[in-house]
Amino acid sequence: MSLLNELNPVQQKAVLETEGPLLVFAGAGSGKTRVLTYRIAYLIQEKGVRPWNIFAVTFTNKAADEMRERVERLLGTSAKGTWISTFHSACARILRQHIEHLGFKRNFVIYDDQDQERHLKTIMKELNLDFKMFPPRAIQSGLDQLKNAGVTPDQYSPSPYNIFQKRLAVVYQRYQEDLHRNNALDFGDLLTFVTILFRRFPEVRRSYQELCRYVMVDEFQDTNLIQYQLIREMTEAHHNVCVVGDDDQSIYRWRGAEVGNILNFEKDFPEARVITLEQNYRSTQNILEAASHVVRKNRYRKEKKLWTENPEGEPLTFFVAEDEEDEARFVIQKIMEHVSGAKSGRSYRDVAVFYRINAQSRAVEDELVKNRIPYTVVGGMKFYERKEIKDVLAYLKLIDNPSDGLSLKRIINVPSRGIGEKTVEKIEAFSREKGLPLYDGLKQGVEEEWLPPAVKTKMKEFIQLIEAFRKDAGSFTLSQLTLALLAKTGYLQRLKEERTDEAISKMENVDELINVMMGLEQGEEKVSLETFLDKVSLVTDVDLYEDKGNRVSLMTLHCAKGLEFPMVFIVGIEEGLLPHYRRGEEIEDMEEERRLFYVGMTRAKERLFLSRAEERSTFGVGRANLPSRFLDELPVELMQFEEKKGRMESLFSQETPWREHDRQTEMMPEDLSQEISFAEEGGLVLSPEGFFPLKIGMRVRHPKFGEGRVKSVEGMDENQKATVVFQNVGAKRLKVRYANLEILE
DNA sequence: GTCTCTAACCTTTTT
């Protein structure tokens, strides 16, 4: 029974109540993941449940991986067979088995929302819909809402007085038809198709119900209607469903999440038991109290009293900056103080900066770069959303599933091979008329009279290229296939010829993609093209975030959920930003913004810094923002107001470089002396002067290898290594200290 | 058909 010894009595109860429906309200930092993992381990080890009868759902792949790892650690063996995954991957897996029942082929592709938007735009163009009157974004979100609610095109009855709805209905119909022709599913379809499958094929549903003897749902407050429906169907036979969540941390209403799911759970499952975890193990008393104080203002919530045995801790620090630059300087100054300065003892990895919208990262990034502080941004432009990556993936998708017209359109003329827009339009119309996938239309079109012979030759060449790859795809590994593709299509060659910074960075990204593939190929299992594409389609920002070295983390408040850091900054606490004004006017929207703030605050373990700027530039235009109403909700006695330092100075020092330098050294004379002595003892060299000046993208010259460009930099100490791509000899990984690099720009 | 330059948009948050 050693498993239970490490849990508090309430947590124990949550683990032991294995039979029947169970709702666990888990406050921030109350050991939610701990309960779930111990529960799984307990079921397997003590109750003798077979691993494949356990199904645990999370929202991110990262959370799923982490859970599996922790269960394995508890059990001491592998948890093989336990089904731990996200809603979307689980559904993809089910559909790969049974989708033929629904008239799709098993090698369907998954369209992400970028694909979805492109696809929608073509349809809207074909239907002659004015983008101004019907913004594609609005149509897209309307579509998503319908899907999240489980409404199929033929079930949707728009109001006859609402033009938008009427158009939406037409687009929806056409959109789904096209997806079918392309043998493709979007994110929403993954879920809805499984419910349709279950409804129409009871024997399939029963087989999964039989399998899912014990079901667990993490972050239950973020489930939407269709996800909840899925859970209910899956647990119909055994009723052993344990949902864990926190209504105060529900921040995805705008995406269709229903807080109602958690608040009404007891109604839907009258026999459900309810356990509330209220002891917080993460934050200091001050942080917890301040956060609770804020969220208590919400009306639609279940009352709970979080408490902690942790020390009281420091008060929260609040700073009013002049503008976002000033705000960033405050953040950096505090980071330096705590990492290398007067109050040193922290590492960069202990620090996180949260903001409401991605665009806010720039100001902070600029300042971090200026001070040579290593950092990572979670989210923003995602690796798998980059143009070049999507191009390569489109080739692979097409090889895997030739019906995928969207991918075909993406690469049919990339790199340009003389098959232009007009030609594609003709073939598109031709294919639609015949009800064929675009690729098949292309193949038939080659025989048609209405195309100029020169174009037909080009088309034939392209078809031959794809066919050749389709034939050989099985005998290559993923990376081999991709490398061959890049060579044969001339994609890399074209980039090489461009010789722009942008092209170089694209090549590096493609290179990185190959690296990812090679990494996967190191594993024991063979990675099929299909598994790889599935995996890639369903990754999220947070999945890609791992503790890569000692760096400050920057992310949106949404991304921060589920993470924790000793030192947290929340910037831009202003009316319009937090709460964000693009929100609706409903109370529910305002409450969600408040919860967002609450989620951010409760990520902090020891220190919490809050700030706002008097003026902030959006789209390059300055704008004065009022302090956020949420600031008034913070208890004053827990706050410490940071004095604005050197106001005059910053007025003078704007553009004068010597002044800039002056201020840096002035700012932390103690820090410097400390760092230097630390360095003498053989520790890390961290003084600003001691930093190695290499940055990604810099052009450098090596005495032997000649000119090159810095691709990546590892480490910030004397062992720093850099990977440099040289024009003549290719990529080399060098120890910066010995490399004698000369910086060219 | 391809390339380049300008103007309009833009910023929520994402599986």
Place this chain on the structure above:
DNA sequence: GGTTAGAGAC
């Protein structure tokens, strides 16, 4: 301040 779609030149 940056990106992207669309117009215009070749």
